[in-house]
Amino acid sequence: MASRRQPHSTAEQWLQGRGWKSFPFQREAWQAIAQGRSGMLHATTGSGKTYAVWLGMLDALLKRHWAPAGSAAPARKSVAEPLRVIWLTPMRALASDTTRALAAPLAALAPSWTIGQRTGDTPSAERARQDRRFPTVLVTTPESLTLMLTRSDPRADLQGVEYVVVDEWHELIGSKRGVQAQLALARLRRFNPQLVTWGLSATLGNLEQAMEVLCGRDAQPAPALVRGRIDKKLVIDTLIPPDPGKYSWAGHLGARMQQPVVDEIARAPGSTLVFTNVRSQAEIWYQLLLEAKPEWAGEIALHHGSIDKASREWVELGLKEGRLRAVVATSSLDLGVDFLPVERVLQIGSPKGVARIMQRAGRSGHAPGRASRLTLVPTHTMELIEAAAARRAAYEGRVEKREAPDKPLDVLVQHIVTVALGGGFRADALFDEVRTAWSYRDLTRAEFDWALLFCERGGESLTAYPDYHRIALGEDGVYRVRDAAIGRRHKLGIGTIVSDSAMHVKYMSGASLGTIEEGFIARLRKGDCFFFAGRLLEFIRVQEMAAYVKKATRSKGTVPTWQGSKMALSTEMGDAVLQMLRSAAQGDFVEPELQAARPMLETQARLSRIPTPEGLLVETFRSREGFHLYVYPFAGRHVHLGLASLLAWRLARERPNTFSMSVNDYGFELVSPQEFDLAPIIDRSAFATGELLQDVLASLNSTELAQRRFREIARVAGLIFSGYPGQPKSARQLQASSGLFFEVFRKYDKGNLLLGQAEREVLSQELELSRLRSTLEAMLAKELWLMELRHVSPMSLPLMVERFREKLTTEQLSTRLDRILRDMEADAR
Structure with missing residues (x-):
């Protein structure tokens, strides 16, 4: 001070x-x-x-x-x-x-x-x-x-x-x-x-x-x-589960951590924030806390972006006044709000990034001179190692970089109409102005003129439709919006946050609970029960884009799922995890998390090898399903999806084959009924970076991915109108409209720059092409450790489970896992 x-x-x-x-x-x-x-x-x-x-x-x-x-x-x-x-x-x-x-x-x-x-x-x-x-x-x-x-x-x-x-x-x-x-x-x-x-x-x-x-x-x-730089103490620790075991998979430890979490909340001197990464997980953990401590009803609360505003404000006020013992929340409480009574933060599962763990830790002790403490709650054994890695990276200040998007033309199109509506503009002056924005520093005049023409006449293919003649050039050389109706629609559509259509969830009395994506509601039948906003509800009917419900009398229900990809391991976190695994491979289990994960890591070393920064671990395994290949780059699930597709395509290029695949943050699995040639793996040609863009596009259904991305671009660019207040269009209508535009542009307006933007965004955001390239380069620089497995290893089992989950019911999956684990234990004896 x-x-x-x-x-x-x-x-x-x-x-x-x-x-x-x-x-x-x-x-x-x-x-x-x-x-x-x-x-x-x-x-x-x-x-x-x-x-x-x-x-x-x-x-x-x-x-x-x-x-x-x-x-x-x-x-x-x-x-x-x-x-x-x-x-x-x-x-x-x-x-x-x-x-x-x-x-x-x-x-x-x-x-x-x-x-x-x-x-x-x-x-x-x-x-x-x-x-x-x-x-x-x-x-x-x-x-x-x-x-x-x-x-x-x-x-x-x-x-x-x-x-x-x-x-x-x-x-x-x-x-x-x-x-x-x-x-x-x-x-x-x-x-x-x-x-x-x-x-x-x-x-x-x-x-x-x-x-x-x-x-x-x-x-x-x-x-x-x-x-x-001030002396603010940051404490990051882990809630160590008793006996995590030799094998683990996603969610393996989740419910077993219920009582330890309850005990931590009970011991906290003030309020506790319990963070989850997704809304469905928040709903589940709120119910787990109530199940363990029904007497806490009224003292614990739930907070996420889909819950009604009035309920969220009640929760925020309760935190500020110190009336709430605990709040289960998502990123809706990540930022800036000052909750002085919060003494503890628990993070369910890995935060997947160093910046996120530091941000969430700062929700506790939110004042100069007070310590911030975050406790990580692992949901599977590898998250123990992630916890130790995240702590070390946070203490060393290895925080992720954030890059600004490069000249998104849909945002530019929206901005051109905005400025035309707000008094108008001259083309040369607006071009010079837009180029002062960092993301458009390399915008060419040809690209700007294309966007200008697109706003003026709808490009090459929409010229005949007056609704897409959004701006007009006046005799004074100024572009303006002439049509008042177009101006009103544009104002309603301003923004770049695009999500699936949401339905209000309401009691029959009309009281609102919040919103759920239309796709989830569409799967419900009358009488189905689901958890939402901390309540068990029974679905009655849909009327005027609202789902009407009543309090359920049953004790069980499903949990809504919200669209959006899972958080992926950041580069910094991936590197930190590999460094932590190097310590384990050298016999150094000094961190308490590594000590708890020791049985799993020693089993991995016995059956295969422990991945480290120096070596690329590749495992092979034969089963009744066929031939399995496991690769562990530790680059995050988005990169691994691109790598798995790329590798499958390259391996099948010489000899046709069919592959199934699964990915997680640590690696990916390829499975084929026929054995495939490992020579491209051994000589590293499968990891080559030459012609990477062409090979990635060839390995994926790039048209389908681009069409999905185009839906968002079309809405930001104002091609699709989401509807007036109280009269929103359904997700099906919006998808149909965007699909129609996509096909029209592909057939009749091949020079449409929004199509090219959709493809670039798929590569840069969904597949992270630049990170995929750097990952391949890192893989080529490492020593290759090719291990043939007699039994599934602790690293490969979670990938096998990911694939099973797509095909098996929960009971079938449990039976299959029990058999696999029994076979492995019998062999170990």
């Missing part, structure tokens, strides 16, 4: 008046802001980032707008200032908490200045008041800021904005929402070239690049990178 010193600003005086001391990094940020510099502040969660930036900006605003000429002291004014500061938050849930934090010094130092929120949850009456006069400080989201750019004269409304802060920049930078923010900032800089932009983050590995993406390549004066 910094020593007590004389405050050099009004804002800092306010800070000290509350008995708080400023940190050196806060004063560094204040100084940079006073110099008119943009920048990036990277500091531990709960260390005071918000006030580091806000107090510096508030002090500068007070000096500029409250002090009359020749006066050293601020002159109190009763007139509210116009909009001066925009604070961007990635989540609506953060807006209220952020507003409260910003309002405290504002009320004391500039009581006539106003602060407000503008998100999708803002009531229409408040929006109307803001439309007449914006507050001095506005907390909003990228989508709502973009909507502000569609006003009839956005320059008049926004040219007075002097500061923009982007909170939790690490959550936005790698997504199209981040690109949307880049374009909005480019527009605001056109209105006010002196605009100062700051980003806040706690978990980024490429800070300099992240700052350049946010502040612009040519920002003057040079942006400031401020690193907040």
